Amino acid sequence: MARLPLANWNGEELPLEDVLVPVQDRAFFFGDAVYEAIRVYGGRAWLSQEHFARLSRSLELMRIEVDLAVIEQRTQETLEHSGVENGLIYIQVTRGAAPRTHYFPPEGTVPNVLVSVSELDGDPYAHLRTSGAKVITHEDLRWARRDIKTVNLLGNCMAAQAAREAGCAEAILISADGSLTEGTHTNLFGVSNGQLLTSPTGHHILPGITRSLVLRLAERAQVPVIERPLTIENVYSVDELFLTGTTTEILAVTEVDGRAIGNGPGPITQRLSATYHEAVREWLESAGH
Numbered sequence: 306m307a308r309l310p311l312a313n314w315n316g317e318e319l320p321l322e323d324v325l326v327p328v329q330d331r332a333f334f335f336g337d338a339v340y341e342a343i344r345v346y347g348g349r350a351w352l353s354q355e356h357f358a359r360l361s362r363s364l365e366l367m368r369i370e371v372d373l374a375v376i377e378q379r380t381q382e383t384l385e386h387s388g389v390e391n392g393l394i395y396i397q398v399t400r401g402a403a404p405r406t407h408y409f410p411p412e413g414t415v416p417n418v419l420v421s422v423s424e425l426d427g428d429p430y431a432h433l434r435t436s437g438a439k440v441i442t443h444e445d446l447r448w449a450r451r452d453i454k455t456v457n458l459l460g461n462c463m464a465a466q467a468a469r470e471a472g473c474a475e476a477i478l479i480s481a482d483g484s485l486t487e488g489t490h491t492n493l494f495g496v497s498n499g500q501l502l503t504s505p506t507g508h509h510i511l512p513g514i515t516r517s518l519v520l521r522l523a524e525r526a527q528v529p530v531i532e533r534p535l536t537i538e539n540v541y542s543v544d545e546l547f548l549t550g551t552t553t554e555i556l557a558v559t560e561v562d563g564r565a566i567g568n569g570p571g572p573i574t575q576r577l578s579a580t581y582h583e584a585v586r587e588w589l590e591s592a593g594h
């Protein structure tokens with residue numbers, strides 16, 4: 306059995322804790338790297354094509370050149386060698402190691418590529434599935450290109466820490482105009498009068514892979530969707546609220562800033578959550594599980 310999390314660092318397979326990153330790596334100096342987190346169900350990478358398409362876009366926007374086919378192959382191999390059935394794949398590509406300059410390093414600087422596979426002990430949010438999650442609102446302190454999945458996540462970390470100190474599972478972020486963008490590692494949906502509300506994509510949020518799936522599932526379940534952001538004025542009076550994300554899946558929010566939302570996880574949230582798990586089951590069955 307492989308020692309977990311199992312990593313592949315630039316083509317070499319080894320336990321994650323044994324990976325050594327050169328100190329001049331630009332991810333260390335500048336957060337100059339992009340990443341993806343992919344869920345593993347039944348030993349297979351869920352929605353991997355969508356994740357690799359987003360990784361490709363992030364790399365292109367950051368002008369980091371790597372061979373994605375090689376990363377996909379390493380990901381598949383590391384997953385197989387790990388033996389992980391229920392877990393998480395983390396992929397990070399940095400611009401590489403070079404003497405510290407703010408402008409990009411010379412051509413020929415080789416990106417560093419990490420793939421790692423870790424195991425999840427069941428559902429990390431199991432304790433919140435029946436009650437729903439409590440969240441706080443928090444100022445959105447992040448940079449202006451949140452659509453690029455970079456490891457520059459200090460604004461997210463500060464808000465997540467504030468949530469933790471308040472005994473909450475997540476912080477939802479308020480931009481200067483009072484609209485709610487997303488969570489620190491999740492996208493945000495509301496339900497009002499039977500309609501789903503969520504922020505449209507753009508530079509202000511990460512286009513979540515789970516978010517897109519939920520939009521497709523909503524269409525199938527004939528739940529109307531309006532892509533308009535929730536605001537600090539209307540968030541407390543929606544009928545239902547939920548978060549989406551790779552590890553979070555679909556998680557009901559039942560309290561915002563100490564104020565109750567609905568009466569436990571709402572019916573549309575529960576319906577979409579059930580269709581999410583059906584979609585996973587169908588996909589696993591189609592692969593012979």
Ligand code: PDD
Nearest residue numbers: 342489490491492511513514515550551
């Ligand atoms: N986070 N918004 C932000 C800021 C995120 O970091 C994430 C994912 C999401 C949800 O996206 P997706 O459905 O593609 O996971 C939204 C990952 C899980 C992380 O940082 O670990």
